[in-house]
Amino acid sequence: MTAPVNIQMTVNGEAVSCAVAPRETLADFLRQGLELTGTHTGCEMGVCGACLVVLDGQVVHSCLTFAVQADGSVIETIEGLNDRSVIADIQEAFHARNALQCGFCTSGVLMTAHSLLSQPGVPSREQIRDALSGNYCRCTGYEAIVDAIESVARDRAAAPAARQIEEAGA
Amino acid sequence: MNAPLSPLDRPNSYIGRSVPRPNAKRLLAGRGRYVTDIVLPRMLHAAFVRSPYAHARIVSIDLDAARKMPGVRLIATGEDLARLCTPWVGTLDHFKGMKSPPQLPLPVDKVVWSGQAVVAIVADTRALAEDAAEAIMIEFDELPAVVDIDAAREPGSPVISPELGDNICFRTTLDTGGVDEIFASAAHVVEGEFHFGRHTAVTMEPRAIIADYDASESRLTVHHATQTPYQFQDLYARHYGIPEASVRVIAPDIGGSFGMKLHVYHEDMAVVGLSMMLGRPVKYVADRMESFVSDIHARDHRVRARMAADADGTILAMDVEDVTGIGAFSAYPRTSVVEGNQVFRLMGAPYGFQTYRADLQVVFQNKVQMSQYRAVGHPIACTVTERLVDMVAAKASCDVFDVRARNLIPDDAYPCASPTGYRFEALSHHACLARLRTMMDYDRLRAEQAELRTRGIHRGIGIAAFVEITNPGPAFYGVGGARISAQDGAFLKIMPSGDVHCAISVTELGQGTETIISQIVAEHLGVDRARVKVTTGDTENTPSGGATWACRGAGIGGETALQTAKKLKENVLSVAGAILQEQPNRLDIRNGWIIDAATAQQRIELAEIARIAYFRSDTLPPGTQAQLSIAHHYAPQGYPFAFTNGMQASHIELDVETGFVRILKHWVVEDCGRVINPMLVDEQIRGGVVQGLGAAFFEECLYGDGGQLINGSLADYLVPMAVEMPDIAIAHVETLTMDTQLGAKGVGEAGTAAASAAALNAVNDAMAPFGGVLAQVPMTPVRILKALGRI
Numbered sequence: 010m011t012a013p014v015n016i017q018m019t020v021n022g023e024a025v026s027c028a029v030a031p032r033e034t035l036a037d038f039l040r041q042g043l044e045l046t047g048t049h050t051g052c053e054m055g056v057c058g059a060c061l062v063v064l065d066g067q068v069v070h071s072c073l074t075f076a077v078q079a080d081g082s083v084i085e086t087i088e089g090l091n092d093r094s095v096i097a098d099i100q101e102a103f104h105a106r107n108a109l110q111c112g113f114c115t116s117g118v119l120m121t122a123h124s125l126l127s128q129p130g131v132p133s134r135e136q137i138r139d140a141l142s143g144n145y146c147r148c149t150g151y152e153a154i155v156d157a158i159e160s161v162a163r164d165r166a167a168a169p170a171a172r173q174i175e176e177a178g179a
Numbered sequence: 180m181n182a183p184l185s186p187l188d189r190p191n192s193y194i195g196r197s198v199p200r201p202n203a204k205r206l207l208a209g210r211g212r213y214v215t216d217i218v219l220p221r222m223l224h225a226a227f228v229r230s231p232y233a234h235a236r237i238v239s240i241d242l243d244a245a246r247k248m249p250g251v252r253l254i255a256t257g258e259d260l261a262r263l264c265t266p267w268v269g270t271l272d273h274f275k276g277m278k279s280p281p282q283l284p285l286p287v288d289k290v291v292w293s294g295q296a297v298v299a300i301v302a303d304t305r306a307l308a309e310d311a312a313e314a315i316m317i318e319f320d321e322l323p324a325v326v327d328i329d330a331a332r333e334p335g336s337p338v339i340s341p342e343l344g345d346n347i348c349f350r351t352t353l354d355t356g357g358v359d360e361i362f363a364s365a366a367h368v369v370e371g372e373f374h375f376g377r378h379t380a381v382t383m384e385p386r387a388i389i390a391d392y393d394a395s396e397s398r399l400t401v402h403h404a405t406q407t408p409y410q411f412q413d414l415y416a417r418h419y420g421i422p423e424a425s426v427r428v429i430a431p432d433i434g435g436s437f438g439m440k441l442h443v444y445h446e447d448m449a450v451v452g453l454s455m456m457l458g459r460p461v462k463y464v465a466d467r468m469e470s471f472v473s474d475i476h477a478r479d480h481r482v483r484a485r486m487a488a489d490a491d492g493t494i495l496a497m498d499v500e501d502v503t504g505i506g507a508f509s510a511y512p513r514t515s516v517v518e519g520n521q522v523f524r525l526m527g528a529p530y531g532f533q534t535y536r537a538d539l540q541v542v543f544q545n546k547v548q549m550s551q552y553r554a555v556g557h558p559i560a561c562t563v564t565e566r567l568v569d570m571v572a573a574k575a576s577c578d579v580f581d582v583r584a585r586n587l588i589p590d591d592a593y594p595c596a597s598p599t600g601y602r603f604e605a606l607s608h609h610a611c612l613a614r615l616r617t618m619m620d621y622d623r624l625r626a627e628q629a630e631l632r633t634r635g636i637h638r639g640i641g642i643a644a645f646v647e648i649t650n651p652g653p654a655f656y657g658v659g660g661a662r663i664s665a666q667d668g669a670f671l672k673i674m675p676s677g678d679v680h681c682a683i684s685v686t687e688l689g690q691g692t693e694t695i696i697s698q699i700v701a702e703h704l705g706v707d708r709a710r711v712k713v714t715t716g717d718t719e720n721t722p723s724g725g726a727t728w729a730c731r732g733a734g735i736g737g738e739t740a741l742q743t744a745k746k747l748k749e750n751v752l753s754v755a756g757a758i759l760q761e762q763p764n765r766l767d768i769r770n771g772w773i774i775d776a777a778t779a780q781q782r783i784e785l786a787e788i789a790r791i792a793y794f795r796s797d798t799l800p801p802g803t804q805a806q807l808s809i810a811h812h813y814a815p816q817g818y819p820f821a822f823t824n825g826m827q828a829s830h831i832e833l834d835v836e837t838g839f840v841r842i843l844k845h846w847v848v849e850d851c852g853r854v855i856n857p858m859l860v861d862e863q864i865r866g867g868v869v870q871g872l873g874a875a876f877f878e879e880c881l882y883g884d885g886g887q888l889i890n891g892s893l894a895d896y897l898v899p900m901a902v903e904m905p906d907i908a909i910a911h912v913e914t915l916t917m918d919t920q921l922g923a924k925g926v927g928e929a930g931t932a933a934a935s936a937a938a939l940n941a942v943n944d945a946m947a948p949f950g951g952v953l954a955q956v957p958m959t960p961v962r963i964l965k966a967l968g969r970i
Contacts, residue, residue: 148866151900
């Protein structure tokens with residue numbers, strides 16, 4: 010039961026093959042095994058949202074997922090989204106609006122924002138706040154985060170064609 | 180037609196400008212480096228066995244099975260660590276008669292709160308350390324727990340520390356005289372008993388520390404998620420007998436602090452000893468469940484207070500009794516008395532009455548330590564005062580704005596002092612009150628409230644005035660004997676490229692310290708802000724200073740930066756004068772160029788001065804020694820504190836059937852003096868307000884009768900989330916402090932100071948038609964329904 014288990018997955022576009030303890034969470038595996046420390050653990054019980062990652066296209070709590078459960082999956086962390094430049098406009102809006110302070114929740118908040126902003130249309134502030142209901146931030150009071158996401162949604166809606174060209178180029 | 184030039188139109192004018200934080204880009208890219216992320220070679224991991232009892236004698240500890248567990252490198256008990264670490268006592272001399280028992284990293288004979296660490300295990304991984312912790316058998320002899328603040332003070336109560344005689348940590352009174360006479364004859368007397376639950380910081384990054392002791396050099400390096408690295412350098416040096424110069428504390432990116440990460444924690448002290456015993460790095464990160472039972476809790480007050488007013492609503496006097504529970508000992512090194520001290524000295528602070536009496540009792544109990552957290556004492560004083568002011572308004576048939584306009588200290592009455600001994604340089608209550616009324620469109624909201632009530636919709640409007648303590652001088656801690664600095668220092672240098680580096684002792688916690696320091700340095704040196712790099716948080720390469728607490732970063736750290744930049748500029752102009760054969764006082768620096776001060780004509784680039792000074796000093800006139808690096812310190816003088824002030828308002832909608840409250844909007848008018856970076860100031864206020872609203876509606880550490888914390892997880896303890904929080908409108912009045920050239924005061928705690936007061940007044944306003952009254956936070960639905968008489 011406790012013997013290491015071999016797993017294979019694609020993380021941020023790279024093939025990963027590792028032996029992990031069955032009890033190791035995906036969050037710990039990403040942080041310690043792969044040194045992807047942009048994913049954080051704030052509660053380790055699926056409440057705070059600091060550990061959110063994209064797993065097979067879904068945003069999931071990596072603290073509630075065992076690494077062995079992710080065997081065969083495709084995972085993207087903040088490092089991957091950052092390096093692919095797919096959230097550059099979100100990051101820029103967060104920076105300009107100071108939508109982060111200590112930054113510990115930020116990777117998870119960006120995951121939520123990325124997921125929300127991948128949907129068509131411009132969400133209302135209430136919808137943005139609702140989407141963020143699984144992301145705990147102690148520093149900002151949330152308003153700047155809502156502002157930043159709202160501004161990206163508007164910009165993307167205003168220039169969808171330009172964005173598609175940009176993405177194709179990337 | 181051109182608008183007149185503002186100060187912000189000058190080149191290199193950064194003070195007053197909303198510039199984003201350069202260091203935030205790293206955090207947005209997932210490249211933050213928190214202590215939790217750091218891995219050192221040969222690093223081991225600590226876990227702790229904790230007491231299940233709130234109060235118990237340790238009978239025996241059986242480590243045999245655990246020692247045989249895989250990966251275990253060391254198991255240490257209280258006795259093991261007591262051989263290395265000297266005890267500490269959380270008292271300060273200026274709190275006369277205060278007492279607290281000595282503390283050690285781990286207990287040797289008894290435990291005094293549920294969750295107290297008893298045995299440390301160090302293993303190859305955290306998981307293995309926790310496995311071994313499961314195998315440790317501790318036999319406890321349970322003792323009666325002292326939980327209730329009244330029971331703790333009764334004769335015959337069990338005494339937590341028998342050597343102290345009773346469970347009273349500190350008691351003090353204030354009395355201006357004349358209180359009884361005023362209350363006997365006043366037209367209106369209002370009173371209440373207020374309850375403030377315990378809550379806690381719940382920083383996103385829990386406490387984290389890596390201690391690395393190198394026996395070959397007798398050298399200790401500690402990566403510590405703290406806001407006060409110099410304080411911990413001093414403490415580790417003294418309590419472990421290591422020369423201070425051999426102790427280095429590094430505070431890298433910190434995942435939230437809010438006052439919680441400046442106290443001594445037993446596990447943290449233990450980790451230093453564990454590393455010394457092993458000669459290897461040892462890491463400890465509190466998990467969330469451990470945080471709830473070992474981080475400081477905040478508040479925990481029961482306040483009985485009354486206020487006397489004359490017939491027209493003029494406040495005449497206050498009479499206050501505060502009993503506060505602090506856990507089994509006073510926190511170290513700042514004590515757990517500062518909270519209560521600020522509660523009873525800030526009562527009524529915005530108002531002009533001068534007759535005051537207060538009694539403060541600080542009580543030991545078998546709970547985790549209570550100590551300083553964002554807005555120390557402020558929300559309690561503000562909530563009690565502002566609720567009583569609203570009650571006076573109701574009795575005198577005054578509007579809540581009018582009663583405050585009648586009683587707030589006039590804006591032209593400064594300098595003046597409170598009856599509790601605080602000296603105010605200059606505040607702006609009336610300007611803030613007027614601004615708030617306009618900003619929130621008060622009259623329209625009142626009309627709307629009346630109209631909605633006819634339709635069964637119950638909205639409430641609450642306002643609160645506050646005074647905040649910032650920029651504390653040595654009177655805060657230093658005079659009491661604590662080795663906590665009230666001054667700060669900066670190293671500032673022109674690099675050979677002409678770039679500028681500033682290493683300063685105030686620390687970055689995400690609030691933007693490094694950004695505002697760069698703004699100030701760039702403006703006063705005359706260079707582009709992008710060329711100024713600021714580093715913080717490492718005792719080895721920054722001057723010793725107070726760091727970040729009590730809203731001192733901008734006011735004291737900022738003034739340090741300003742003075743340092745001016746001094747370095749003199750040095751630069753002296754060299755430039757020698758090179759240009761010009762009087763230095765006829766030169767200035769702008770946009771990285773030495774210019775003619777009168778004509779603004781560019782004379783020589785700063786980078787060229789640096790090149791010559793560093794690489795071609797042979798071409799300088801004989802006797803010229805360029806001083807392009809300087810160190811400078813600044814300690815506040817003049818007023819012991821720079822008080823700030825402001826007003827907040829809360830607009831809520833109450834569902835009287837369910838007791839649920841929807842927070843519609845919140846407003847803040849704040850006066851922190853010079854605003855260095857409006858965006859960062861506003862975001863400090865917003866974050867602070869939300870922490871205050873958390874305390875007002877959600878957050879409470881609930882204890883059972885036996886002293887057990889019963890909601891110690893993020894699933895059970897409610898924190899404010901985005902969907903429950905309102906948009907927060909902010910405006911500023913700027914009354915500069917004349918004690919500094921910069922004129923800035925602090926702002927980090929203003930939001931928290933009055934948010935719960937405004938919310939409590941708003942909820943009471945909404946309940947008013949039903950005769951419901953609430954004087955307790957958090958205002959949970961159950962408490963609201965009880966206040967409404969529905970359950």
